Amino acid sequence: YDTKSSVTAEQLDVKVAVIGAGPAGLSAAYFLVKAGFKVTVFEKQDSPGGVITYVLPNFRIPASAIEKDISIIKALGVDFKFGVSEEFSINDLNNKGYKYIFIGIGAEVSRKLQLTGDNNNVYETLDFLRSFNKDLGVLNIGRRVAVIGGGNTAVDSARSALRIDGVEKVFIIYRRTEDEMPADKEEYERALEEGVIFKPLLLPESFSKTGILKCRKMTLGTPDSSGRRRPVPTEETEEITVDSVISAIGEYTDSKFLSVCGLKIEKNNRP
Template sequence: MKEKPFAITLDVGSSLANRTGAWRTERPQYVDRMPPCNQACPAGENIQQWLFHAESGDYESAWRQLMRDNPLPAVMGRVCYHPCETACNRVQVDNAVGINSIERFLGDEAIRRGWTVEAPPATSGKRVLVIGSGPAGLSAAYHLRLLGHEVTIREAQDRPGGMMRYGIPRYRLPREVLDAEIDRITALGVTLELGAKVDDVLAAQADGGFDAVFLAVGAGIGKRAYIPAGDSARILDAVSLLGSMEGAGPPLLGRRVAVYGGGNTAMDAARTARRLGATDAVVVYRRTRDRMPAHDVEVQEALEEGVRIKWLSTIKHADEDRLTIERMELDETGFPQPTGEFEELEADSVVLALGQDSDLSLLRDVPELAVDHGMVHVAEGLMTGHQGIFAGGDMVPAERTVTVAVGHGKKAARHIDAYLRGTTYDPGAKHAPAEFDLLNTWYYSDASASVRPRLELARRVTTFDEVVQGLDESTALFEARRCMSCGNCFECDNCYGVCPDNAIRKLGPGKGFAVDLDYCKGCGLCAAECPCGAIEMVPEE
């Protein structure tokens, strides 16, 4: 008997005709992971989401996404020390994405185009008093207003902004930018009372009929230190110096200025002294550079502008035109110890930049509030020991930056809202982190970060013009497109293209993909070739 030939008929799309899903021991699963930039942002911004809009050129949508968390993007794009960029996975490929510079571009674009945020049509009937108009107070007022509450800000100074106005020099933060962002917040219906110092928080709450209070008085009192000095020695604090730049006129510092301290305020004071005509501005600091609290960019810009730094030095005595400096050395714990070696330093004035304290006198009749080392202790939701009184910003234990304060304002607003409604606020669980080893960086071409232009050095020490400039539209677009969308699908179609079983289904623009498990045999190609690590293989049930 003659054998019949063995034959297989293959039709076009045969992988769809043969349901191979039964072979599978693992299956792919689309996931959302926490991008490292989001995780590192003290303000809690959804950075990756607004970058997604920015890289498509939809700047208004990017700005509106940003404004969900941060009402001061043009300010933060200038003064934030961008821990998001330190955490950025792209730094392991070439350079971190210039998140801060894009944020500034979006903030400036919003001011230029007059973009606004709509207030809610109805109010809750609840009233909240915010004490202080710095970043924490403004952020809290903004979010509380959007949540439907009536908000009144009381500010002791005659202009709003707190230490953003009275502590950050104009060459870092132009006042027209600060004013524009504050005006946008008050335009929502937030009441701003200036020159209205609160002496007793409980009395202010009762007299005004407020249902809750958010304390955001900041840290505007410069710390002093005992320095033996002659009668004619001129000693002032850095907070007073920087604050005086907003008044009738700055103090006369002389040609030779010594700044005592090692933080960002010390750098600001020294750079301000240079702009006020000091030919010699020197920072005296007790430790070494690696132990200096000032950020690297602040130190570098100060050195570029001719500021000198005397490391391992402390001031022992001040006279009319000179200081006695003692050399220090670090012991095995890193603490500075005197050596008995002295030198003299010519100086017409001494500026103390030794830290700042908060004015807590308004809390003296609130025994339930726990205060330690000049700071108010708060619970997880930023409520103090007194029901209905919350606190944030520089007056609570935390890093003292504008970004942290903005984050406190948003967090407090959400917990205050829950308190006023008789509920609790639950932020929910966070996604697992999008770590670098989950990415397939082969798909990302090298693209070095854009460099922000800077004011020429010759003008920097003679004017208070802004030093760091912004990106233009084309450069901001390029920078946004450097984002690798770590841990979250951006619909690149890689999984769709590499699947040998045609098991990946497109759900439509903005809706992502799904896996047809009738045909997926769990080969893992989609997960291996996903650029952003948004697919994981899980054991088949």
């Protein structure tokens, strides 16, 4: 699509800085350059694409599809600066003549899984998926793996884990049921077809050196602020034996960076 895309709008002598070359920054750059602005994208990595390039497992989207989108944006005249320092000063950018600044830095901070016990074979989903994308061979996560969470990251982590040599069983452990899962239905169904085992209504509490992941059995109560029924702990527990745990319980934006940029941050870590 759109391979003949061109800038038809009147050229404006207005510079815009876009921070972050993920889907948000790239889309902003695309529409801004098409509207006639002079756009520079500042990206801390060595290439564009954000999560889609560095995190999303390559069986989800071919590299060629990402490259195609990016080549269209480059051809429109967007300037890219890669490997930039994360220490941005909005004032500096303003002094360099950037009138508008778009911040699209994604959500790169993983929410911490509260797990007691002495087993440290616990990986954070973004680190795990980045390593999976980079070099499948270096990951040693054992034979049995538990992924905690119910979103796309959890499902992608489970499907990736299943593709690693030596892995025999992968569980997705979720504190609600499949009806409340935020993951795309078709991705979830693919995971089941591939052999991932879904364990609903369980909340992991501890992980011991012997590989016992002790989970609290949950039930569903009244809806919470998300509109989904709230998971409520019961008196019962269930134990699952695994070699490693991948935590995929959510990510949020680095609010430190937003504060440095001069944005006021609310309690929920958002501006």
